[in-house]
Amino acid sequence: MNFTIIAETNGDSLHPTTYQLIGAAASMGSNSTVICPNGECASEAAKINGVEKVISATGDCFSVFDGGAWASALSSMCGKMILISASPNGREIGSRIAAKKGIPIIQDVVSMTEGITVSRPIYSGKAMESLTISGSAVISLRPNAFEAALAENDAPINIIDQSADVRISIQEAINKASERLDVTEADIIISGGRGMGTIENFSHLEEIADTVGAAVGASRAVVDEWGMPHRMQVGQTGKTVTPSLYIAVGISGAIQHLAGMRSSKYILAINKDPDAPIFGVADYGIVATWEDAIPALKSALSDLQS
């Protein structure tokens, strides 16, 4: 079986999830055709093991992200099985391609086995759903759930100029400036909840984040009540994250928060209440106030660095 993979980039390099999509296809014994929108990083994609062919998709519509236009331009290049990242952009393009082709989309898949049987969390992560796919489908894969493929290949690159027939065109997309690492990009996340007391106290989490190269996240309570930017919210109505380490500070562990972070590789919880539900999913727990635990964590981290 051949998978079509739609690459995602960070501008001048492929996003790590693209390597994971190719790794997931390769684990099924499949070679992939990788489509690089706007031709970005096509030569990088050609070097990844398991890639049979790269399509460098060029055209006016690719200059800024527009899910409708991109899906319109890309859908005719896609084969029967399409893999895309379960990132916000990936989910949007994937759904639109599925609608155009009249095929199902299965979002947020965390495992795939031959057949094809896929599984994904449902009901805010309380249960896993297994689905066996018999026809065509678009499958979005959760970032960090699959092994990344290595880069030792030299696949051919085909250039296809494809313009979309669009009624509305986006002239410019302005990113909200943020110097901080995005929670969906980070390998370590330190998130704070209402237990931090005030938004100003997040400076303690930022200090730790700067020391270890982590992103700072937040619970919805902090976003709704203290005006923390929504892009930092982790959970059912925020971002879904799968870092190697998730540190939850002063977060109770409501099911809607767990939905966004319970598949992190390791979870460390700091909470003064020993009965807080967050300890039910944590690999490591510190029952203490953050006022006691965070300075100790800071000094342990600076000892490690010296």
Ligand code: FAD
């Ligand atoms: P709380 O539940 O108030 O917990 C605060 C914790 O801090 C407590 O456990 C307390 O013991 C601890 N604490 C207090 N003081 C200290 C201290 N000094 N040191 C250490 N610990 C301390 N929530 C999300 O996070 N993300 C979502 O995406 C999301 N989506 C939702 C969608 C829906 C439809 C609904 C209904 C709710 C959603 N929620 C979401 C809200 C969720 O139900 C909880 O209300 C929210 O997660 C609680 O945030 P919290 O843990 O920060 O606050």
